[in-house]
Amino acid sequence: MTPHLPILIILPLLLGAFVVTLCGLWRPRTAFPLAILAVGASATASAAALAETARGGAIRYALGGWAPPVGIEYVVDGVSAFVASVVAAVALLVLAATRRMAAREVGDRPGLFYGAVLLMLTGLLGIVVTGDLFNVFVFLEISSLATYALIFMGGGRAMIAAFRYLIVGTLGGALYLLGVGYLYFSTGTLNMADTAARLPEILDSPAVLAGAALIFAGLGVKMALVPLHWWLPDAYNYAPGPVTALMAPIATKVAAYAMLRMFLTVFPAGYLAGATPVATVLLVVGLVGAVAGGAAAFAQTDLRRILAYSSIAQIGLIAAGIGLASPLAAAAALFHVMTHAVMKAALFLAAYSVRYRTAEVDIDRLAGIGRAMPWTMLAFTAAAVSMVGVPPTAGFFSKFYLVQAGMAQDMWGVALVVLLSGLLTAAYMVRILERVYLRKAPDDGAAADAADPPADMLWPALALASATLVLGLANVPIMTRLLIPAVSP
């Protein structure tokens, strides 16, 4: 069983995508349980792979029996097992909450919706487990195509947002492919480990530098790094609620993982961070994004848009962690990938629950909703507190480790920006919470006849919100047992 774990992460999702679509057309009620089953199977395989890699190192799987570097290889090491587990677990929890939302937002054909969701997860987890540069491109496009279709289901402005994302996302994919082309013609291989073995001899080649630049530009689009972020707010804002709740926590994180993979596996140590300015650019862009995203979030009044800009800010912190290019910083970035996935899922689920009950998203019209929907807003508040970085939540520790990694390299700017970004987060979160809890609800306002959503929508948000606390308390074993050993050369 163990040697097949890498493919077992992907297979339930890929097969599930077809089964769910067809069964959903035949009997609409079967789509939701089948989708849960598929993601559950994938999450189980991811968790088993995480346990296995922590004990016995990387699992390599030659697809179709073709030995690498001729065939495609799947590699699950500590880093990919961790990211796969986070992605699959968060997706499973969010998916559990989407039955009623999907029925309301995407109508009477849930098979198509859940089929596209499973295809998106196939692509995202495929990027995480593959050890082949071209295979990353294929999975990137699978997940992106499914995402465009899912966003489009929102109708109205979502259609334009989806089309714009399609254009810029495909451009990002093509840039990545061109970069892989430069590397392939320099090294003659597409396997990541094989590329890493051959690159040291030809590091002076301008083709390798161009390849690296194009790969990072392409992934930067998918990751929504400032200044390539502008597709994100509209896409998150106008997409159907369950789609945003699913893709906001995990989609950009997987692109961040792909960048980290370039640092850890593909390019030799010191190339991206020393001989070329790729790491420095990533660091600067990330820090600028962390501040600009926070400031932009403060200027919004639409709850979904605030959360979307906040995503851009948090992605900036992850990029800065990757750009610092030390094992501690990489582990901090991975910790923040997990933290942010959990927090954002809870926040978007709570925000959607509010919209589900009141049809409102403007924070000025949500006065007093905290008393009308106490459990929903409890989940929102807990995740918001973690986002600000109050100890002992997970959000505090990911920032703490990031600052520690910056200090270790005498980069005081990192500490300053993390602090500033925390203050900005506090500013926009307090702005929401003040309206929600302290202002009196007007008689004809949204809070007048609102109540907490049904339990099946509520418990995933509460579970994710409490996970921020549990993961924060468990930060030491996660860092020292899983992440630091995984990223150390």
Added chain:
Amino acid sequence: MLDELLGRYPYWATAVLMVIDLYGMLLKHSLIKKLVGLNVFQGAVILFFIAGSEKAGATVPILVDAGATDPALYVNPLPHVLMLTAIVVSAATNGLALALMIRIFEGHRTLDEREILERAPRT
């Protein structure tokens, strides 16, 4: 200078096509023209890979004479195979983009981005 240009013409051609694509994508307001720009870019990437597989005096990688197994006789087939996959991806992207455009046109009777954004409700 001229040698440099001619000797590395696939690189220059890719760069020129990239600029044409960005012009179409960013400065045109018609959704169709944006999609055309995107196709120009994907075509550029595909041609870049195919140009990279070329070598002087080599032929198509199909084994006719069982004895002719010297790899120097054939062009590199791998980029062609990769680009078949890329073309499939590109076809899927185009199919999806055109389907989106049909739905947008049904709703707004136009494919001009500015007009659509003026009309679409902010919800």
